[in-house]
Amino acid sequence: MNGDANRQDFVVRFRATELEAREGICSVAERLIRQGLAAERTGDVEIALAEAINNVVEHAYSGIEPGQIQVCCRLLADNLEIRIHDRGKPMPDGNLPSGDPIVPADLPEGGFGWFLIRQLVNEIEYQRLGQGNLLSLRFDLPSRPKA
Amino acid sequence: MSLTxxxxxxxxxxxxxxxxxDAAMAIQFKEDMRSRTEGGPERVVLxxxxxxxxDSSGLGAIVASMKQMGGGRRLDLAGxxxxxxxxxxxxxxxxxxxxFATLDEALSASSE
Known part of the structure; x- marks a missing residue:
């Protein structure tokens, strides 16, 4: 028990299209705010979550019928766990992209996604499970003063 | 329209x-920026x-918007x-x- 009665695990499901992904990302952020996650930290989570989900839409389901994305969230006192499931294609080589540093002077128009995720997430794990992908993100939260 | x-x-x-x-908006944004920045003043403030x-798609679209304006022109960001x-x-x-923190600051900054 973490003592936060209003905190409950929740799941958001949507189809892997850009517009439905936007709604899904907003919905997760709204629910985290309602469960008491600070606005600034929710912003970090929203940025990382959007990059991870956009990658699923653009890569895991590229060239195939967009399937479901399921986002499971568990907000605890000292961390937030987000698990993203999809039924699309595996990561290239079965591994997480490295997220190479950005060279601003080259004026890149992409390649920011994994760099941002790695800056904002404390622990990342990827598993290929049967015909699907599971990406787990853990965000550490500063301990809050006791009420 | 997304831009005025x-x-x-x-x-x-x-x-x-x-x-x-975001990703759902990026291509439209870049095209709207193209039509809004064709010709006109050298300096553009967004x-x-x-x-x-x-998100990263939107960031890429802003970079692309600056690049498509052509050499010598500047895209500054405000607010x-x-x-x-x-x-x-x-x-x-x-x-x-x-x-620039605000549009007013961007406009009062001298345009080198």
Whole structure:
């Protein structure tokens, strides 16, 4: 028990299209705010979550019928766990992209996604499970003063 | 339209009227920017004060918008809200644009 009665695990499901992904990302952020996650930290989570989900839409389901994305969230006192499931294609080589540093002077128009995720997430794990992908993100939260 | 534009002195001001510049919006944004920046003043200020969220696609679209303006022209950014500011700083893309806290500051800054 973490003592936060209003905190409950929740799941958001949507189809892997850009517009439905936007709604899904907003919905997760709204629910985290309602469960008491600070606005600034929710912003970090929203940025990382959007990059991870956009990658699923653009890569895991590229060239195939967009399937479901399921986002499971568990907000605890000292961390937030987000698990993203999809039924699309595996990561290239079965591994997480490295997220190479950005060279601003080259004026890149992409390649920011994994760099941002790695800056904002404390622990990342990827598993290929049967015909699907599971990406787990853990965000550490500063301990809050006791009420 | 997602963008509205006006001319103030020797600067074109383009205001973004959507809350999110994200993957679903990026291509449209870049095309709208192309039509708004064709010809006209050398300096363009993008007013981002209504934008609450940007992702890597949106960031890429702003970079592309600057590049498609052509050599010698400048795209400055004004009114970055906290999450937008964070994405620019984390990616260090804040180093390739002039950033102003407000549109007024951008307009009163001398345009070298």
């Amino acid at each position: 534009s006006s001319v103030a002195g020797n600067t074109r001001v383009i205001a973004v009227n959507v809350e999110r510049i 007013d981002l004060s209504r934008v609450e969220f940007i 970055l809200t906290p999450m937008v500011d964070k994405v620019f700083r984390l990616t260090r893309m804040d180093t390739v644009f002039n950033l």
